[in-house]
Amino acid sequence: MTVVGLDVGGTKIVGARFGPEGPVGRIEVPTPCADGRRDPGSAAARGLLQRLVGEATDGVPAVGIAICEYVRDGTVTSREVIDWEGQPRDWLSGSHPAVRVWVESDVRCGAITEIARGTLRDKGVGYYVSWGTGLSGCLAVGGAPVAGRRGRAIALGELPAPEGPTLESYASGAGLARRYAARSGRPVREAREVLAAASSGDPVATEVATSAGRALAEALRWVVRLLDPDVVVLGGGLGTSDHPAAAALREAWADAPEQPPLLTASSGPDASLVGAAIHAGWRPS
Known part of the structure; x- marks a missing residue:
């Protein structure tokens, strides 16, 4: 078929x-x-x-x-x-x-893929993160994504952030672009412009990217405290690529004791x- x-x-x-x-x-x-x-x-x-x-x-x-x-x-x-x-x-x-x-x-579709053929296969409890233009997460239990009563059990991005109203506005791709434009005075359309600037040594872009990665790591640590998953999986365009924000996230994750493995989605973006x-x-x- x-x-x-x-x-x-x-x-x-x-x-x-x-x-x-x-x-x-x-x-x-x-x-x-x-x-x-x-x-x-x-x-x-x-x-x-x-x-x-x-x-x-x-x-x-x-x-x-x-x-x-x-x-x-x-x-x-x-x-x-x-x-x-x-x-x-x-x-x-x-x-x-x-x-x-x-x-x-x-985000639940991403979790479905990883359950069927990737990092969440045969895992009792896992947490899948879609980190791209937006930011969301999905709990997977017993080989199925959890939707919640209203289908809204994906709102990782609605958690508070160090600055601004939400984690999504701070650490998502759209948030990176907005924060960099506000701080540098240089308009950008997409996160990849910010991350490229950070990789080239732009101090404003570097601060925006690394602070986003650290904020997401801290939010995911709270997810782990609440849900105690076997594994956390990063998906989405930002979650499956190498850049300064992802490096900051992984560094912060490694510094915290007793965290579950932080993996990259095997199916990529x-x-x-x-x-x-x-x-x-x-x-x-």
Whole structure:
């Protein structure tokens, strides 16, 4: 069976078809942003989904969509990052009404992947972190992600930060860009510009990056105190790459006694995309 997976993120939208040989036809497009609104009306996400389904030569019975929002039982219940229009489960109702559409929060999709084929496999209790444009986390117990009563058991980024209202505003990719721009007076669009500047010795960028990594490490230490997981897994674009913020996080983690292993998601930044496909019925070999 071939299914389509789609990962709708704050920086990029990624999709692919998944069949017996794994993912094929992977397409990545930047998430449009106009006047602070990301993908207004869901035009880019809808267009990519329509393209992937339409180009499938053997038909697609099911689609899985991972989105960087709160999701409860397949219904998106927030509009904090993506300015979506119409529930994602209905995006194909006009053109492909027979296709079943499964929708889940991107961080839980990432955890699903690591449970199925990666760092959370055979772990009794694990904690998966999606660190990218945004910041969220997911508890996995007994081989399944925990959604919570309202589907909101992912709000790692809502914890307090040393400065600003939340940890997400301080340590996420978007937070890094905002903090650097405010302190340096130089506007930047993405975290990778800040991290590149930090790697080149920019003192403001270095302070912004290292303070973000240390703040995330401290928040995760509290997660460990509360939940006592066997392992903590870093996913997302920032969580699976090497840069000064990640180095500061790992250094702070190593300095604390009796912490569980801090691992990198084995599926890399595509963990949520793969998890969306698994959620729709694809089974990796």
